[in-house]
Amino acid sequence: MLRLGRILLGLSMLTAVLAAQTDAERLRLAWPTANHAYANGEPLEAYIQPTVSGLVESGLFGCVRSSGNQFHEALDLMPIERDRRGEATDLVYTVLEGVVRHINPRAGASSYGRYVVIEHDTVSPAIYTLYAHLASVDSGIAVGRRVNTAQVIGVMGRSAGGYTIPKDRAHVHFEMGVRMTDQFQDWYDWKKFGSRNDHGLWNGMNLVGFDPKAFYDAFRAQEVNTFDEFLRASKPAVTVRVATTVTPDFVLRYPSLQVTNSTPLPVAGWEVTFDRFGLPFAWRPLEQAEVEGYRSLEAQVVWTDDDLLKSCRCKDLVRYRSGKPQPDRDLQTALQLLFGIRR
Numbered sequence: 001m002l003r004l005g006r007i008l009l010g011l012s013m014l015t016a017v018l019a020a021q022t023d024a025e026r027l028r029l030a031w032p033t034a035n036h037a038y039a040n041g042e043p044l045e046a047y048i049q050p051t052v053s054g055l056v057e058s059g060l061f062g063c064v065r066s067s068g069n070q071f072h073e074a075l076d077l078m079p080i081e082r083d084r085r086g087e088a089t090d091l092v093y094t095v096l097e098g099v100v101r102h103i104n105p106r107a108g109a110s111s112y113g114r115y116v117v118i119e120h121d122t123v124s125p126a127i128y129t130l131y132a133h134l135a136s137v138d139s140g141i142a143v144g145r146r147v148n149t150a151q152v153i154g155v156m157g158r159s160a161g162g163y164t165i166p167k168d169r170a171h172v173h174f175e176m177g178v179r180m181t182d183q184f185q186d187w188y189d190w191k192k193f194g195s196r197n198d199h200g201l202w203n204g205m206n207l208v209g210f211d212p213k214a215f216y217d218a219f220r221a222q223e224v225n226t227f228d229e230f231l232r233a234s235k236p237a238v239t240v241r242v243a244t245t246v247t248p249d250f251v252l253r254y255p256s257l258q259v260t261n262s263t264p265l266p267v268a269g270w271e272v273t274f275d276r277f278g279l280p281f282a283w284r285p286l287e288q289a290e291v292e293g294y295r296s297l298e299a300q301v302v303w304t305d306d307d308l309l310k311s312c313r314c315k316d317l318v319r320y321r322s323g324k325p326q327p328d329r330d331l332q333t334a335l336q337l338l339f340g341i342r343r
């Protein structure tokens, strides 16, 4: 019976669908490649592509590179099929239904290489998924077009702008997350990077990810059924209050991340809680008394988990000045993007 069960699981995986819709509440969620190793509970080595270090952790999400000092915002999934020249030929699939928002067809125009971004407007919050380093994009993929779960996006590869991924390390960089702001171009111009933004709102600097494997693990174990449940269970690392009468477009785009039902009128500011990688997962509107004495667009750190922040060496969210916590570089960037702060 066990054997039969495995065969049936294998058959259902031919369509790359991890969890069929057995119950109306559950998402129809697929795996981005036809490799069954994750679904079969095999070790990481059977589906994660490491960097040149050879350490399997380097293909996971988190502070996994350069001895914990470098962030990797995705899962790198290895190929299981190659052509005679040794190039990967695996197809890459959408993991949920949604709308194609961005295609970068020019490998050299991004460190992601050739990549596709899909926004999943039927889930809450409406997360994006991103599939990078593709060899080619399928002709059925066009910006604005709806796609189904487990639809072919393209062929896995090793395209990358500014560096080379060797043949034996071809992979799909698979990211899940949320988008920071609709005013990204304004921020980009203000930063004076000296290069054009070819990716509109879907530039990697405007995206903030969460751990795809943590989500798949929790979903498979039925600990969570939705992205809302998953993000609500995020570990808080830092809470900031910002005085502003403006509601950031982030809150309008992802209303379920607002943690209170009651909104004071007028709103005098926002209290935002970030996870240790800088994802703003909980928002609370503030009354005037809660930002008394703040200047307009002033941001103050009101709570931190110092042990958690210290354990995360690849992100600089908080620094101390005269014993007082202040937004550090990465948190400053997040606040610039979310609130239009320009300092």
Ligand SMILES: [Zn+2]
Binding pocket: 072, 074, 075, 076, 172, 173, 174
């Ligand atoms: Zn990657």
